[in-house]
Amino acid sequence: xxxxxxxxxxxxxxxxxxxxxxxxxxxxxxxxxxxxxxxxxxxxxxxxxxxxxxxxxxxxxxxxxxxxxxxxxxxxxxxxxxxxxxxxxxxxxxxxxxxxxxxxxxx
Numbered sequence: 001x002x003x004x005x006x007x008x009x010x011x012x013x014x015x016x017x018x019x020x021x022x023x024x025x026x027x028x029x030x031x032x033x034x035x036x037x038x039x040x041x042x043x044x045x046x047x048x049x050x051x052x053x054x055x056x057x058x059x060x061x062x063x064x065x066x067x068x069x070x071x072x073x074x075x076x077x078x079x080x081x082x083x084x085x086x087x088x089x090x091x092x093x094x095x096x097x098x099x100x101x102x103x104x105x106x107x
Contacts, residue, residue, distance in 0.1 A: 022104040037093035039101035053093040
């Protein structure tokens with residue numbers, strides 16, 4: 001019996017990242033007050049793209065996020081990550097990331 005793909009952000013795309021991946025990312029990035037939402041997307045090469053959505057870009061934010069991102073990579077060394085920061089600029093956070101991305105945290 002085939003499993004139905006999980007509906008993600010309005011699209012029928014199955015997320016390949018294990019559940020623990022989303023938990024670790026959510027716990028780490030949710031502690032950064034400037035982050036309004038976090039989305040995950042696994043590409044065809046099994047690289048997990050992490051999108052941290054903020055209201056506006058701020059230079060001081062990058063140092064905070066870099067520490068959190070390194071902690072995520074250390075906690076899950078078996079997973080290849082690429083981290084992205086997107087500004088929603090008043091839009092809904094989902095409009096700032098690829099359509100297939102899965103929401104794992106929203107403020």
